[in-house]
Amino acid sequence: MSSRVRNLDLASDMRTKLRAVGLRPTRTRVALSSLLFAKGDRHLTAEMLFEEATRAKVSVSLATIYNTLHQFTEVGFLRQVAIDASKSYFDTNNTEHHHFYIEDRHELMDISPTNVIVGKPPVPPDGYEITRIDVVVRLRRKTDSQSS
Numbered sequence: 127m128s129s130r131v132r133n134l135d136l137a138s139d140m141r142t143k144l145r146a147v148g149l150r151p152t153r154t155r156v157a158l159s160s161l162l163f164a165k166g167d168r169h170l171t172a173e174m175l176f177e178e179a180t181r182a183k184v185s186v187s188l189a190t191i192y193n194t195l196h197q198f199t200e201v202g203f204l205r206q207v208a209i210d211a212s213k214s215y216f217d218t219n220n221t222e223h224h225h226f227y228i229e230d231r232h233e234l235m236d237i238s239p240t241n242v243i244v245g246k247p248p249v250p251p252d253g254y255e256i257t258r259i260d261v262v263v264r265l266r267r268k269t270d271s272q273s274s
């Protein structure tokens with residue numbers, strides 16, 4: 127199957143999925159969803175998706191990218207992983223899993239579910255429920271003095 131046929135199939139599939147969750151399948155949403163989901167599971171920032179869209183000749187503003195990513199997160203297409211107050215990644219794998227964050231490379235990686243055991247979660251305050259527990263393990267390379 128050619129990549130053009132796969133892209134058309136993905137676009138058609140995304141139009142159906144967008145309608146199913148109550149989002150209009152606009153040209154921009156379909157184009158962005160094709161960029162997001164054509165390469166399998168991955169982690170992107172809004173800026174990374176903006177660069178991909180620009181290279182793919184998708185005319186879109188960074189604000190529209192942010193809005194679309196947040197809409198896709200709200201309907202469950204993506205998971206947002208906050209690294210700090212100014213940096214969030216959007217994960218195309220929306221199953222329960224945790225992450226390594228490689229600080230010097232600004233890269234997010236999945237941790238195998240068998241490698242993290244979350245103990246007893248805290249009891250939430252009255253009127254609240256836990257929706258998800260996210261574990262982000264921050265990594266940096268050892269310096270030579272640390273490795274000995």
